Amino acid sequence: MNIKEASEKTGVSSAAIRYYEKELLIPAIDRTDVGNRDIDDRIIRRIQFVTQMRAAGMSIENLRRYIQLFDAQEDNAKEQKAILKTQLAAMEEKRDDLQSAIDHLNYKLNHFYDHMETTEEELRELERQHAEKVTDDAMSEGDGYNNR
């Protein structure tokens, strides 16, 4: 498949695919007799992998470091494993931060509802969330800024 088809299949622009290849995030792509990229499913999967990790917040630089290590010879195994663990911890922290922000917004959203109609159920939920997260005061109605 040519680069345009690969782009359509992955949702990654042709230019970005070229960029990923240049930056060694995906392996060197085979060429046709006239020099055009001929992209197979292995490359597609690598592109999707890169996309997934990028969406998870991994930088090009770190992605390349890991992929290079991984593609290299054996025996880097311990270091790879260490990298994996470190990155995993960072991602879990990021997920937790994200969850905390989601909780915050959910709290606000639920709070909006009681301008209109709030069920007893929702109220108990709000109190439960609020008790857990004391750090969430900033944008809620109690910070003295939004006096409505």
Place this chain on the structure above:
Amino acid sequence: MNIKEASEKTGVSSAAIRYYEKELLIPAIDRTDVGNRDIDDRIIRRIQFVTQMRAAGMSIENLRRYIQLFDAQEDNAKEQKAILKTQLAAMEEKRDDLQSAIDHLNYKLNHFYDHMETTEEELRELERQHAEKVTDDAMSEGDGYNNR
């Protein structure tokens, strides 16, 4: 408190605080008689809120839009609610993507354990070294390329 103390308290640079104020992510900050910013706890909480939302992936632009609506005295409740819901959905999707990447990495990590024998001691040392270089991101693999 002056901007440097606020910076130290929040972990946000002085330049970034000025930038946030300029971009209306935080309210106009009071000045002393000579024109220096005098930052109180309400501002600190707003900075922390911005930090949290930024870490969760919200752009300056979206943050400003939301905050401006929120700060408006008008009862934009329905519109605010819609924005909140949209942002929330995006964040939940991002969290799920992140979780999926975490699962991916966990799978790989478990796979590594089959192959090698590394003491936890060595791992911790490696992790410590790596953590100095890598602050935030993550990596993985596992798509049929690295057949080991």
Place this chain on the structure above:
DNA sequence: CCTTGCCTTGAAGTGCACATTAAGGATTAA
């Protein structure tokens, strides 16, 4: 033969989110 539409490379441009620099003002310590 010419236009369309795909491709190539390398270089330059873009947008975001700040960081840094320049030029100057006020306060404090020696």
Place this chain on the structure above:
DNA sequence: TTAATCCTTAATGTGCACTTCAAGGCAAGG
């Protein structure tokens, strides 16, 4: 009084992750 250390604004610079442009090649359709 001079140096240090904070502050101010406005302007410019930076790094990342691409995107766009420029200049050209190849193949098919009309």
